[in-house]
Amino acid sequence: MSVVLAKHQRLHSAHSSGYxxxxxxxxxxxxxxxxxxxxxxxxxxxxxxxxxxxxxxGDVPPTPTSESSVPPQDKAPLQQDLVxxxxxxxxxxxxxxxxxxxxxxxxxxxxxxxxxxVLAYYTLHYLPTYSNFQISWIGSFSIFMFFVNGVPAxxxxxxxxxxxxxxxxxxxxxxxxxxxSLCKEYYQFFLAQGVLLGIGMAYITIAVTSTLPRYFVxxxxxxxxxxxxxxxxxxxxxxxxxxxxxxxxxxSFGWTLRICGFMMLPLMVIVIIGVKRPIVPKxxxxxxxxxxxxITTKEQKASDAKARKADLARLRHPSFILLCSGxxxxxxxxxxxxxxxxxxxxxxxxxxSFAFYLIAILNAASLFGRVIPGYIADRVGPFNIITVSMLxxxxxxxxxxxxxxxxxIVVFALAYGFISxxxxxxxxxxxxxxxxxxxxxxxxxIVQTSIALTALxxxxxAGELVGAGGYIALSTFxxxxxxxxxxxxxxxxxxxxxxLMEKV
Numbered sequence: 341m342s343v344v345l346a347k348h349q350r351l352h353s354a355h356s357s358g359y360x361x362x363x364x365x366x367x368x369x370x371x372x373x374x375x376x377x378x379x380x381x382x383x384x385x386x387x388x389x390x391x392x393x394x395x396x397x398g399d400v401p402p403t404p405t406s407e408s409s410v411p412p413q414d415k416a417p418l419q420q421d422l423v424x425x426x427x428x429x430x431x432x433x434x435x436x437x438x439x440x441x442x443x444x445x446x447x448x449x450x451x452x453x454x455x456x457x458v459l460a461y462y463t464l465h466y467l468p469t470y471s472n473f474q475i476s477w478i479g480s481f482s483i484f485m486f487f488v489n490g491v492p493a494x495x496x497x498x499x500x501x502x503x504x505x506x507x508x509x510x511x512x513x514x515x516x517x518x519x520x521s522l523c524k525e526y527y528q529f530f531l532a533q534g535v536l537l538g539i540g541m542a543y544i545t546i547a548v549t550s551t552l553p554r555y556f557v558x559x560x561x562x563x564x565x566x567x568x569x570x571x572x573x574x575x576x577x578x579x580x581x582x583x584x585x586x587x588x589x590x591x592s593f594g595w596t597l598r599i600c601g602f603m604m605l606p607l608m609v610i611v612i613i614g615v616k617r618p619i620v621p622k623x624x625x626x627x628x629x630x631x632x633x634x635i636t637t638k639e640q641k642a643s644d645a646k647a648r649k650a651d652l653a654r655l656r657h658p659s660f661i662l663l664c665s666g667x668x669x670x671x672x673x674x675x676x677x678x679x680x681x682x683x684x685x686x687x688x689x690x691x692x693s694f695a696f697y698l699i700a701i702l703n704a705a706s707l708f709g710r711v712i713p714g715y716i717a718d719r720v721g722p723f724n725i726i727t728v729s730m731l732x733x734x735x736x737x738x739x740x741x742x743x744x745x746x747x748x749i750v751v752f753a754l755a756y757g758f759i760s761x762x763x764x765x766x767x768x769x770x771x772x773x774x775x776x777x778x779x780x781x782x783x784x785x786i787v788q789t790s791i792a793l794t795a796l797x798x799x800x801x802a803g804e805l806v807g808a809g810g811y812i813a814l815s816t817f818x819x820x821x822x823x824x825x826x827x828x829x830x831x832x833x834x835x836x837x838x839x840l841m842e843k844v
Contacts, residue, residue: 430563434618435555439563441614442548443570445506448513448604448611449541450764451574453486454678454703455582459533462586462593467526472683473803474526478534479679484796485538486545490788493546494781502547502615509547510608512540514601521597546788548615550781553772555618561722561769565714568765572710572757575703583696651776655783659835660774664790666828667767670730672794673818674763676802677737677756678702681749684811688744701750702757709761714769717762721843722769723833729762730826736760737819741812770832 456479463475496505516537523529548567556563578600585596654660681702685695709729717725736756743752768784775783805813837844 430556430559437614438552438555438616439567441611442552442567443573444607445544445548445611445615446567446570447574447577448607449509449545449574450568450571451703452578452600452604453482453541454571454575454699455578456482456679459582463529466524466593467529470526473800473807476679476799476803478529480796480799481530481534482538482541483675483799484792485535486542487788487792487795489539489542490546490785490792491782492785493543494550494783494785494788496543497547497550498778498781501617502551503612505543505547506608506612506615509540509543509545510612512536513544514540514604514608516540517597517601517604521594521601542788544611546781546784548611549768550784551615551617553768553780554777559718560772561714561717561725561766562711563714564769564772565711565717565762565765568710568714568761568768569707571764572703572707572761575706576700579696579699579703583693587693648778651779654775655779655786657774657835659832660771660783662828662832662835663770663774664787666730666825666830666832667787668790668794668825669828670733670763670822670825671791672798672825673737673802673821674733674760675795675799676814676818677740677753679799680802680806680811680814681753683806684740685749687811688749690746690749694746698749698753702753705754705757706761706764709758710765713762714765717766717769719843722766722773723829723836723844725762726766726770727826727830727833729759729766730822730829733760733763734819734822734826737815737822740815740819774836 459479463478467475493505493509513536516532519532519536520529523532549564552563552567553560581600581603582596585591585599586593591599678699681698682695685698686692690698713725713729733756736752736759740752743749767787771783771787772780802814802818805817833844
């Protein structure tokens, strides 16, 4: 009898300590039958503690052992208390390997593209009879090819997986880099750097950025930020490597590019091996002998066609159309500081070496601007953060020509790099939020293509503005066009949800 009393006291102490999972058991224990205590009301029987006399007489009601003795209204809370969903981590060995490979890919593609300011300066020395406006068409067309090849690269990735597009892009980029090292004429630079390099970068970038969302859902913004940070790291390292090699006696412009190509080669091999789609278990055939109906091939095709139609309908949603339009306008002015901050620094009296390091400073700040906002976007939504980034970038760009000394231009590079970094990292996260997994490659390709035309004409127009109205004209134009682009993406955000404080 003392053992029973001790058991009851333990249950009673657990009830007083507030454990929710034990509470239903205590309630059922105190719900004794009418025969044992006929003169007490139900509430008195539930709340009255046992006396020592009752314990000695053995008047301890048995604990129900069958599900039938538990009232239906008590079963649900009990199950909710005992059964808790367990969320597995998205950061597995396989997904982390893909994430590292994606970062390495963007280090070699968009990161190398960020070093165009250094390449353009030395290309101008090789082509002294060509103006800055004409030289800018080489880099501008490279960006155009980078974006315009998004759709075919996306379709190929959705159909065949990432390996084939990455291999095609790696061959094109490496051949382009080695060919640029041999160029002497304008048309040679244009074909190698402007055309082939852009195509190679497009196929690699689309393949890796459309594969990554298949591994990450809850942490998609952070994962995209870490992968895109590879391009920022490339934007820091490549300008320094180019500048140091070009300043070294005995190393020509050609061998500088060849060394860069040899640095890319092992990284490309890692990317080809590392970026794979997640393994999806095959559907088992339905057993007709067990009383189930086997799905026919015709029915399966009809179901797949219906799902495909629903996936494509997402790409016609107003939020996706507004997102494409906003990004296209934003990139019209986005690259201006990346391409002309070096020449502006020389214009206000800074040394050539310091001016080249400004690109590295800008990209270093962009690295943090791509990772930190990506982490926050997983909590508050990618559309909310990218809107703030785009509008903030426009405001900072308006302040460009207000800085006229070394400290000011460093602060500008840090501010613009950080605030604009979220746009680069979260544009694909926004696309992943709108598109399905089956069409994310095509969706990214559509976004890239919508950016292509504005990216093509943005840099040459910026060069003409500098020649006609100075850097104040460039700053005003770039800031205004980015502000309009940010307004379009803000409209895309409200097209998905009208609630201001909602995660979008």
